[in-house]
Amino acid sequence: MKLVSFEHRGERRIGVLTGDAWVVDVTGAVGSYDMNVLIERYESLRDALAREVEAGAERVPLSDVTLLAPIPDVRRNIFCVGKNYYDHAHEFANSGFDSSAALGAVPPAPIIFSKPPTSVVGPAAAIDSSLDPMQSVDYEAELAVVIGKAGRCAQTDDPWSFVFGYTLLNDVTSRGLQKHHSQWLLGKGIDTFCPMGPAIVTADAAGDVNAFEIRCEVNGEVRQKAPLSALIFDIPTLIRTIGRSISFVPGDVIATGTPAGVGLGFNPPRYLKPGDSVRISVAQIGALENHVA
Known part of the structure; x- marks a missing residue:
C-alpha cells in the first residue's frame, strides 16, 4: 500500500x-x-x-x-546517515566542509546524526532559505526507512523485521553552518529543512529495495542518480547500528544517505536560491517536490 x-x-x-x-x-x-x-x-x-x-x-x-508529510508528527528526531554512497563520500571529503575527513573519505562505520521533528514539512511545502544566514542551502536526495517495530535490534534479530516501509526525504543543509560549527545538527536541523513524502510504501508492497533508483532534479536538471544497491552501509547494517543500543519506536525514520551530485560538489558550488524547485523521485514511491522560498 x-x-x-x-x-x-x-x-x-x-x-x-x-x-x-x-x-x-x-x-x-x-x-x-x-x-x-x-x-x-x-x-x-x-x-x-x-x-x-x-x-x-x-x-x-x-x-x-x-x-502532508506521511508522518506529520514524527515522535522523535529523524536518524540520518552521513557519507553513505562512495561517490558522495569522496565528493564531500574533498570539499573542505567535512569535519569527519580525518577518518578518511569512506567512513569505517556509519556516521549517525539527527534532524529534529520541527524540520519536517510535506510535499509542495516551501524550504525557507532565509533561515540560513550564510546563503548556502543545499539539497540531498535520500530514501528513508520507516520503522514499524519497537525495541532494540539484537544480534539474533532480523533487521528487516523492523521495517514498516519506505518514503523519500530531502536532507536540506546549510553548508556554511555545517562547516562553521564542525558538526551537522545546526546545519541540517533547521525548520523546513526536512521535506518528506509523498507517501509511505509498505514493505509488503515495495518489492526489491535494492532495485530502487533515486533521482534528484533541480529546476528540471538531473543532479543526482544512483541505485540503492550503491549504499556503503546497507539498510540492515543501519538498523543494527542504531538499534543495537537505542530502542526503536514505531514511526521512527532512518534517512539512508545521499549519492553524489549535491550542490557543494560543483566548482563553484551550486546552492539553492529562492524560486528554485527540487524534485526527488523513486519510481516505486513517487516524487517529492518542494520549492525554495
Missing part, C-alpha cells in the same frame, strides 16, 4: 493512494488521523484497510487534497 497523510476540507486525514489520481480515506478504519497509530496497528488493520480500498469508500481525487 501507499499510505499518505493529507488535508481535505480543512480536516487532517489518512489515506491510501490508488493509481495516480485517487486517495481512499481510511481514517475511520484506523480510528485516528495519526499515521503513528496506523504504523503501530498495521498488522491488525491490514485486512480492514484492504477492504476499504477494494470498496473505494470515501474516495477523493488527489487533486482535491493537500498532501
Whole structure:
C-alpha cells in the first residue's frame, strides 16, 4: 500500500493512494488521523484497510487534497546517515566542509546524526532559505526507512523485521553552518529543512529495495542518480547500528544517505536560491517536490 497523510476540507486525514489520481480515506478504519497509530496497528488493520480500498469508500481525487508529510508528527528526531554512497563520500571529503575527513573519505562505520521533528514539512511545502544566514542551502536526495517495530535490534534479530516501509526525504543543509560549527545538527536541523513524502510504501508492497533508483532534479536538471544497491552501509547494517543500543519506536525514520551530485560538489558550488524547485523521485514511491522560498 501507499499510505499518505493529507488535508481535505480543512480536516487532517489518512489515506491510501490508488493509481495516480485517487486517495481512499481510511481514517475511520484506523480510528485516528495519526499515521503513528496506523504504523503501530498495521498488522491488525491490514485486512480492514484492504477492504476499504477494494470498496473505494470515501474516495477523493488527489487533486482535491493537500498532501502532508506521511508522518506529520514524527515522535522523535529523524536518524540520518552521513557519507553513505562512495561517490558522495569522496565528493564531500574533498570539499573542505567535512569535519569527519580525518577518518578518511569512506567512513569505517556509519556516521549517525539527527534532524529534529520541527524540520519536517510535506510535499509542495516551501524550504525557507532565509533561515540560513550564510546563503548556502543545499539539497540531498535520500530514501528513508520507516520503522514499524519497537525495541532494540539484537544480534539474533532480523533487521528487516523492523521495517514498516519506505518514503523519500530531502536532507536540506546549510553548508556554511555545517562547516562553521564542525558538526551537522545546526546545519541540517533547521525548520523546513526536512521535506518528506509523498507517501509511505509498505514493505509488503515495495518489492526489491535494492532495485530502487533515486533521482534528484533541480529546476528540471538531473543532479543526482544512483541505485540503492550503491549504499556503503546497507539498510540492515543501519538498523543494527542504531538499534543495537537505542530502542526503536514505531514511526521512527532512518534517512539512508545521499549519492553524489549535491550542490557543494560543483566548482563553484551550486546552492539553492529562492524560486528554485527540487524534485526527488523513486519510481516505486513517487516524487517529492518542494520549492525554495
